[in-house]
Amino acid sequence: MSAYAFPGLANYWIAIVLMMIGLYVVMAHENLIKKIVGLNIFQVSVFVLYISMGKVKGGPAPILADNITIYSNPLPHVLILTAIVVGVATTALGLALIVRVNEQYGSIEDDDIRDLENAE
Amino acid sequence: MMYAAAAAGTAVCMLLVLARSIAGPNIFNRILAVNSFGTLAVMLIAIYGFLTGRPEFLDLSLVYALINFIGTIAVTKFVTFVGMGEGVERDDMGDI
Amino acid sequence: MLQAISLAAALTAFWVLLSGYWIPLILCLGAASILACVYIARRMEIIDHEGHPIHISFQGITYFPWLLKEIVLSNIAVAKAILKGGSAIRPQVLQVPASQRDALGQVIYANSITLTPGTVSIGIDEGVITVHALMDETADGLRTGDMNARVCRLEGDPDPRRIAGGGQP
Amino acid sequence: MSVDVISSDLLNVALLVFMGITAVAVARLRNLFAVVMLSGIYSLLGATLYVVLDAVDVAFTEAAVGAGISTVLMLGTLALTTSREKATPTARARTAMALSVAIGAVLIYATLDMPLFGDPSAPINHHVVPRYLDESLEETGVPNVVTAVLASYRGYDTLGETFVIFTAACGVLVLIGRPRRRKTDGTGASKA
Amino acid sequence: MMHRKIILRIVSKQLIPFILLFALYVQWHGDFGPGGGFQAGVIFAAGFILYGILFGLGTLRRVLPSWFTRLCLASGVLIYSGVGVAAMLMGGQYLDYDVLSDDPVHGQELGILLVEAGVGLTVFAAMVTIFCAFAGRDRVTPRKN
Amino acid sequence: MAALIDIASWALILGGVAFSLIGAYGMIKLSDVYARMHAASLIDTLGIGLIFIGMMLQAGFTIVTVKLVLVLVFILFTSPVATHALARAAINEDVLPVVDTETERQMAASNKTKSSEFGT
Numbered sequence: 001m002s003a004y005a006f007p008g009l010a011n012y013w014i015a016i017v018l019m020m021i022g023l024y025v026v027m028a029h030e031n032l033i034k035k036i037v038g039l040n041i042f043q044v045s046v047f048v049l050y051i052s053m054g055k056v057k058g059g060p061a062p063i064l065a066d067n068i069t070i071y072s073n074p075l076p077h078v079l080i081l082t083a084i085v086v087g088v089a090t091t092a093l094g095l096a097l098i099v100r101v102n103e104q105y106g107s108i109e110d111d112d113i114r115d116l117e118n119a120e
Numbered sequence: 121m122m123y124a125a126a127a128a129g130t131a132v133c134m135l136l137v138l139a140r141s142i143a144g145p146n147i148f149n150r151i152l153a154v155n156s157f158g159t160l161a162v163m164l165i166a167i168y169g170f171l172t173g174r175p176e177f178l179d180l181s182l183v184y185a186l187i188n189f190i191g192t193i194a195v196t197k198f199v200t201f202v203g204m205g206e207g208v209e210r211d212d213m214g215d216i
Numbered sequence: 217m218l219q220a221i222s223l224a225a226a227l228t229a230f231w232v233l234l235s236g237y238w239i240p241l242i243l244c245l246g247a248a249s250i251l252a253c254v255y256i257a258r259r260m261e262i263i264d265h266e267g268h269p270i271h272i273s274f275q276g277i278t279y280f281p282w283l284l285k286e287i288v289l290s291n292i293a294v295a296k297a298i299l300k301g302g303s304a305i306r307p308q309v310l311q312v313p314a315s316q317r318d319a320l321g322q323v324i325y326a327n328s329i330t331l332t333p334g335t336v337s338i339g340i341d342e343g344v345i346t347v348h349a350l351m352d353e354t355a356d357g358l359r360t361g362d363m364n365a366r367v368c369r370l371e372g373d374p375d376p377r378r379i380a381g382g383g384q385p
Numbered sequence: 386m387s388v389d390v391i392s393s394d395l396l397n398v399a400l401l402v403f404m405g406i407t408a409v410a411v412a413r414l415r416n417l418f419a420v421v422m423l424s425g426i427y428s429l430l431g432a433t434l435y436v437v438l439d440a441v442d443v444a445f446t447e448a449a450v451g452a453g454i455s456t457v458l459m460l461g462t463l464a465l466t467t468s469r470e471k472a473t474p475t476a477r478a479r480t481a482m483a484l485s486v487a488i489g490a491v492l493i494y495a496t497l498d499m500p501l502f503g504d505p506s507a508p509i510n511h512h513v514v515p516r517y518l519d520e521s522l523e524e525t526g527v528p529n530v531v532t533a534v535l536a537s538y539r540g541y542d543t544l545g546e547t548f549v550i551f552t553a554a555c556g557v558l559v560l561i562g563r564p565r566r567r568k569t570d571g572t573g574a575s576k577a
Numbered sequence: 578m579m580h581r582k583i584i585l586r587i588v589s590k591q592l593i594p595f596i597l598l599f600a601l602y603v604q605w606h607g608d609f610g611p612g613g614g615f616q617a618g619v620i621f622a623a624g625f626i627l628y629g630i631l632f633g634l635g636t637l638r639r640v641l642p643s644w645f646t647r648l649c650l651a652s653g654v655l656i657y658s659g660v661g662v663a664a665m666l667m668g669g670q671y672l673d674y675d676v677l678s679d680d681p682v683h684g685q686e687l688g689i690l691l692v693e694a695g696v697g698l699t700v701f702a703a704m705v706t707i708f709c710a711f712a713g714r715d716r717v718t719p720r721k722n
Numbered sequence: 723m724a725a726l727i728d729i730a731s732w733a734l735i736l737g738g739v740a741f742s743l744i745g746a747y748g749m750i751k752l753s754d755v756y757a758r759m760h761a762a763s764l765i766d767t768l769g770i771g772l773i774f775i776g777m778m779l780q781a782g783f784t785i786v787t788v789k790l791v792l793v794l795v796f797i798l799f800t801s802p803v804a805t806h807a808l809a810r811a812a813i814n815e816d817v818l819p820v821v822d823t824e825t826e827r828q829m830a831a832s833n834k835t836k837s838s839e840f841g842t
Contacts, residue, residue, distance in 0.1 A: 006394045007503070012496040014401040020489035021408040027481035031470040033417055033462060037424045041408050044431040044451065048401070051438045056510060057503030058390060060174050061439040062530040063610060064522050070505065072439040073514050074530040078539060080443050081531065082546040085615045085700060088450045088458075089553030092707045095462040096560040099714060102466040109471055122732050124392035126773060129739035131399050133765070136746035138403055140758070141426060142410040148755045148812040150422045155804055156749065156762045157426055159797060160742070161433050163770050165444075166790065168396070168436055170777055171389055177441050177611055178789035179234075179603065180448065183620065184429070185793055186596060187453035189800040190627050191425060193585065196804075196811040197630055198460040199418070227598050233792065234602050236785045242605060249601035253594045259640050260628060262590040291768040294760055295741060298748040307757050307819060309826035323587045330802035333763040336756065338809040338819075339833030340584060346833050348809070348819050350760040441611040445603075449619040454704055457626065461711035525685040527608045535613065536689040536696075540672040543692070544657055547699050551654050554703035562710045582810075588803045 011052045018045035030110040032098045036091060043087050050076040123171040130164045151195050158188030219263050224254050265320070279370045286332050286363070290354055294333040297351050307348065309338075310355055314345045316368055325367040329358065393437055400434045415470045417463055425456040442531045582631070589631050596624040604697050608686070614693035618700025626708050634712050643709070646702045653699030660691045731776035738772030745769055755812060756819040759805050766801035770794065 022045060025038030054076035062074035098108055105113050137160060141153030162184045169175035227250045235242060257263050297304040312329075314322045326337040326345050334354030339346035349355035407427045414420050428451030435444035500507035521533040535543055600621035607613030629637035661672040669676035674688025741764055748761025774794045781787045810833070818830050 006391070007398055008501050009496055009499065010398060011401065011502045012499060013493055014398070014405060016489055016492045016496065018401075018404055018408050019492070020485040021405070021412055023488065024481050024485040025412050027484065028412075028473055028478045029470065030473060031417070033459065033466070034420060034470055036459070037411060037420055040424055040451075040455065041411065041427060044428060044447075045404075047443070047447070048404075048431060048434060048438075051435055051440045051443060052502060053499075053507070053509055054440070055438045055503050056505050059439065059505070060172060061177070061441045061611075062518065063176075063441070064518075064528040064530060065174075071518055071530070073510050074517060074534055075509075075514055077440045077443050077531045078534045078542075080440070081446050081535060081615060082543060084443065084446045084450050085619075086546055086549045086553075088455045089550045089703065089707075091455050092458055093553050093556045093560075095458055096557045096707075096710065098462055099465050099561050099711070108466050121388055122728075122735055122776075124388055126735045126739050127392060127396055129743060131396060133739075133742045133746035133769075134403060136743075136750055138406060138426070140749045141423065142406070142414075144419065146755070146817060147416070147418050147422075148808060148815075148817055149758065150419055151808055151811075152755060152758055152762055152805075153749065154422050154426055155801075155808070156745075156765050158429060159766050159770055159801070160746075161429050162793065162797065163742070163773055164396075164433055165436050166774065166777060166793070168393070170780065171393060173389075175777075175781060175786045177436075178786060178793060179611060180436060180441060180445055181793045182599065182789070182796060183445060183448050183603075183616070184432070184452075185796050185800065186599070186620070187448055187623065189804055190623050190630075191453055191456055192804040193589075193627065193807055194457045194460060194630055195422065196807040198464050200811050200814050223594060227594060230595055230598060230792075231602065233785075233788045234599070235606065237606070237609065245601075245605045249598060249605070252601070253598045256597060256640070257594045260593065260632075260636075262593060262628075264590075287767050291741060291764060294748075294764055295744045298744055298751065298761060298764075301751065305752070305757065307754070307821055309819060309821050309830045311829055319583050320587060323584050326584055326806065327588070327802040330805050331763070331767060331798065333760050333767060336759050336763070336809055337806055338756070338813060338830060341833070346829055348756045348759075348830070350757055442613065442616075445611045445616045446619070449616050449623065453623055454619060454626075454708075458707065458711060461708070465711070465714055524682070525689065526682040527686065527689060529608055529610060529613075531611075532607050532613050532689065532693070536692045537674060537685055540661075540692065543696065544661070544672070547654055547657055547696055550699055550703045551650060554650055554706045557707045557710050560710075561714050562706075584803055584806050588799065592799070 012049060015045050015049040015052060018048070030112075032101065032108045032110065033095075035110075036094050036098070039094075040087075040091065043083075047080045047083065050080050123167050126167045127164060127171060130160055130167060134160050134164070147199060151192060151199070154195075155188060155192045158184060158191070162188070219265065220254055220258060223257060223263055224250055227253055275370045279366055282366060283328055283331070290332045290334045290357070293353055294350060297334075297353075305350060306352055307350055308352075308355055309346065309348055310359065311344050311346050312358055312361070313364065314340070314343055315364060316371055318371075321367055321371045324370065325364060328363060328367065397434065397437045400430055400437060404430045404434070415472070417468045417470055418460075420470075421456060421459045421463060424459070425452050428452040428455070442529070585631055589627055593624050593628055596627070597621060600624060604693065605690075607693055608689065614696030614698075615700055617693075618697040618702075619704055621697070621701045622704035622708070625705055629708065629712065634709060638709070641705065643706075646705050646709075649698050649702035650706060653695045653697070653702060656695030656698065657692055660688055660695070664688070727779050731779040734772045734776030734779070738769050738774075738776065741765070741772065742769035754820045755817065756809065759809065763801065763805060766797060766805075770797055 019042055022038045022042030025041060026035050029035060054073035056070060056072045059070040059072045060068060062071040102108050105116050107113060134157065137153050137156050141150045144150055162181045165181045165184060166178060169177050231246045231250060235246060314325050316322045316325055322340060326340050329335050329337045329347055334350045335358055336348045337345050338348050347358060404427060407423050407430065411420050411423045428447060432444045432447040432452060435447060517530055517534055521530050522528060525533045525537050527533040600617045603612035603620060604614060604617030625637060625641060664673045664676055665671055667676045674685045675681040676684060677687050678684035745761045745764030749758050752758050752761055771794060774790045778787045778790050813830060813833050818827055821827060
């Protein structure tokens with residue numbers, strides 16, 4: 001059992017790489033929608049990290065059935081399940097703010113908005 | 121074994137379709153690729169259920185198919201309204 | 217009203233197929249859900265003879281197997297053309313008549329065209345469907361009008377109770 | 386090891402790699418429509434990955450919410466704003482790249498202490514979870530452990546989440562719920 | 578009326594009742610398989626969103642007036658917290674479902690069902706509200722300067 | 723008997739995978755979006771269809787088969803609609819198919835929705 005450890009830590013590493021791509025998008029891009037997409041990428045990769053931790057090899061989904069004794073860990077699933085819905089709620093709030101920003105400044109580029117602020 | 125082969129084939133298809141959706145060249149190619157990608161995801165979920173011997177979770181496939189459809193319709197609708205670049209008259213925004 | 221009852225029957229069948237649980241609580245919830253769905257559908261005004269075509273249910277027995285056969289044949293043709301590439305593929309646009317009496321029939325026709333690989337309906341207008349075809353072979357198959365005639369037969373005796381918005385030009 | 390376990394591990398890594406490809410493409414593309422479509426694909430891939438990692442409930446939610454609703458909402462925002470992004474200044478991009486590489490390196494260093502993927506003896510699987518798995522059926526009568534934990538054992542948590550959703554919807558309503566009042570003095574942006 | 582969007586409309590007319598019923602199925606079968614309030618609410622809302630996309634926001638608002646979605650939004654949260662209060666009134670602690678019925682297991686089942694219904698209602702109403710807010714907004718032209 | 727069913731589902735699933743692969747290859751290879759739609763419909767019809775029928779054979783008469791049928795019917799029902807909607811959107815944005823003759827182009831272009839009839 002222990003000899004076979006194929007993904008090993010690779011799952012976590014790739015999730016962290018994804019997370020950093022998300023972080024890069026948030027930091028590097030001026031466009032607010034792109035920033036929200038970056039946050040989404042970050043968010044999904046955090047979820048992946050959590051769910052990866054909860055996976056038990058050979059254990060199926062935690063829905064009880066006869067003749068199965070080992071299950072994957074349900075606790076991360078519960079945490080992430082609610083986090084996803086909250087994530088979309090906050091995304092919607094962020095997008096609503098972007099719409100208002102666009103109406104106020106006529107732009108959704110961060111630096112344009114800063115220039116306009118400074119000009120006033 | 122059979123399901124493993126099918127899953128591998130589906131994964132290769134996904135890669136090809138993903139390449140199309142990244143390459144573009146225009147938005148319609150991407151929408152088409154996303155739509156096919158959704159179908160492939162439906163396939164992969166079903167195959168994976170059989171692969172692990174717990175095929176009861178086919179509701180998931182149904183949700184994927186459903187969301188894929190609604191998403192594609194929404195995208196085509198929005199594309200027609202926003203236009204590619206210049207603004208379209210939006211008097212009938214109520215009809216999005 | 218008849219259509220509402222038939223929709224309820226269809227929804228019940230759908231529920232039974234999905235659920236597979238025969239606990240009283242679930243059955244009660246199911247009945248309530250079905251009633252709620254029918255109510256919402258009535259409120260949305262989507263129960264009409266387009267939204268719920270009961271008049272073609274029995275004619276479909278011959279049509280759909282034929283359509284499946286066509287789908288398989290054109291799948292093979294398109295797959296061959298993709299693999300062969302080059303001269304096998306000649307994209308073209310053509311217009312075919314759609315002689316179905318009402319909108320539902322035309323929609324079935326257009327969808328059948330799209331469902332068969334090698335032909336995609338890119339526009340539907342009164343009595344004419346514009347089709348994009350991938351190869352000569354599939355285009356010619358459509359030009360014979362076989363599918364059109366079959367969809368007409370599928371509609372059978374067209375329903376005289378056509379409601380406004382159904383298929384008036 | 387059976388071929389099924391190996392192939393599902395391979396599938397897991399393959400899906401992660403696809404996600405990586407998609408994320409890089411999102412970072413590079415400047416057509417916001419394409420970006421939003423790709424983020425839809427990214428969510429869908431994530432959802433498929435959750436299925437492979439046996440989190441069916443999460444996959445269900447992610448497919449419906451992440452791939453469906455949030456794509457529609459982002460498209461709605463694009464329709465209300467603009468669909469092209471301006472170029473990023475390279476200096477800023479370079480700083481951001483350096484920072485994220487550094488943070489990523491630290492995080493990866495931190496994972497070296499973690500138990501291996503799928504290890505049944507990991508501490509996470511020994512704390513409260515055995516109790517949930519063993520006793521939830523007798524205590525709640527619900528075979529789906531996720532639902533039992535979500536609604537019963539961690540009911541306070543879910544109540545909080547429901548309030549968050551409620552608040553977010555209220556917030557959206559406050560921000561853009563009312564149609565804009567037409568301004569006559571011309572200071573605001575005019576209607577198209 | 579014979580329009581080019583007719584294919585979409587007719588097929589959606591046929592699909593929407595089934596989408597809604599599927600959502601309710603997901604809602605009530607969350608105990609046995611994947612699913613539950615969060616997912617069901619989103620799918621139920623997706624049915625209405627499809628309707629709104631195809632038939633216009635005005636039509637959607639006629640079917641589902643805004644006062645009604647706001648009512649749902651609040652009453653979902655209210656159902657959830659109400660279950661907790663009911664448990665307190667019946668002698669238990671807040672959100673302790675054991676006391677809701679004579680049999681603790683039955684009480685748990687009932688409590689979970691009600692709580693999930695509340696969650697589903699709130700999520701559904703929130704999604705429809707958010708969608709309508711975005712769709713009902715007018716676009717503004719960017720200021721040129 | 724069981725071996726026969728196994729062989730049949732092997733054949734069907736491999737056939738489905740082959741069609742999907744050809745379709746995906748066509749998505750890469752063909753020249754414009756309209757041509758690619760045909761390749762995509764290869765995946766949407768026989769690709770998924772054969773795989774699902776193969777799995778139905780394995781599942782036998784259970785609720786799993788019923789759900790497979792439902793998913794398949796749903797896909798067959800919606801995929802032409804989505805494709806058609808996509809084609810309409812492309813025409814409306816003046817992305818016309820690459821064809822030999824000018825008349826064919828005109829034919830395609832004549833389907834463009836006039837802005838006046840858009841909202842109804």
